[in-house]
Amino acid sequence: MKYYTIAPPEILKPYVRFYWVLEHELTAGEPEYVYRSIADSCTEMVFHYRSTFDELTNNGIENGGPSGIQFQSTRYRRFITKQSFGIFGAYLYPFAVPLLFNTPSSQTSNLALDYDTFLGTSGRLLEEQIMLAPNNQQRADILSAYLIKQLRASKLKNDRIITCIKQVIHTNPNKTVAQLADTYNLSARQFDRLFKEHAGFSPKTYLRVVRLHDAIQQYDSSKSLTQIALDCGYYDQSHFxxxxxxFTGYHPGFYFSGKAEGFISIG
Structure with missing residues (x-):
């Protein structure tokens, strides 16, 4: 398994956390690979440049279709492929959706859309360019040029709520909703509306998803799961x-064993 990240240009860093690449060569003793995506507070643009995945659902296997955008989500999903694969992706802050695509994040939560559906002709052309690019650095350059063009045409921006969402993701997911609203001088109603518009979920739900990722980042063999739960602000073990x-479909004991499907910590 080969996984690495590529930094976006400076102008995009406030909106794009990083680009990422996942490649894997299936061997004779590994007839298939199953990937599980977990709940996530951010949005991913995904491009399958070598083979595709099908989705594993309760009703069986569904055609995974083309590449697309997986928006911020409270759900886990499972995918399978029987071929060696290569995937290029962009990990976006959720407020990049209204800023870059003029669509409130509250309208996209838990959705996964192909580029033609979400972006029309420009999305089709973008996907084609990235699929035909000879390497991943060029894929990053192509996507950067597209996103910069989108950014320059954007008229939406709310610095206070953007700063708040970044604070929740990077520094303190343990604050209460009331504390966050007070910090940014907003009433509870204003805060809830603006937060949902830019992050996709209510502040309470969003804090739960971020807290999970904080727990994943904190996990190592020297810490017990009980200690991680306490450090991440869970009320008790049952809430954890x-x-x-x-959000993952697994009991914590198994998920944090490192044996879970598609277990990749992306930061």
Whole structure:
């Protein structure tokens, strides 16, 4: 398994956390690969430049279709491929959706759309250019040029709520909703509306998803799961177990064993 990241240009860093690449060569003893995407507070633009995945659902296997955008989500999904694969992606802050695509994040939560559906002709052309690029650095350059063009045409911006969402993701997911609203001098109603518009979920739900990723980042063999739960602000062990199960589909003991499907910590 080969996984690495590529930094976006400076102008995009406030909106794009990083580009990423995942490649894998299936061997004779590995007839298939199953990937599980977990709940996430951010949005991903995904391009399958070598083979594709099908989705594993409760009703069986569904055609995975083309590349596309997986928006911020509270759900986990499972995908399977029987071929060696290569994937290029961009990990975007959720507020990049209204800024770059003129669509409130509240309208895209838990959706996965192909580029033609979400972006029309420009999305089709973007996908074609990235699929035909000879290497991943050029894919990053092509996507950067597209996103910069989108950014320059954007008229939406709310610095206070953007700063708040970044604070939640990077520094302190343990603050209460009331504390966050007070910090940014907003009423509870204003804060809830603006936060949902830019992050996709209510502040309470979003904090739960971010707290899960904080727990994943904190995990190492020297810490017990109980200690991680306490450090990440869970009220008790039962709340921790409930959220891990809801957002990953696994009991914490198994998920944090490193044996879970597609276990990749992306930061």
């Amino acid at each position: 177990i409930h959220d891990v199960r809801a």
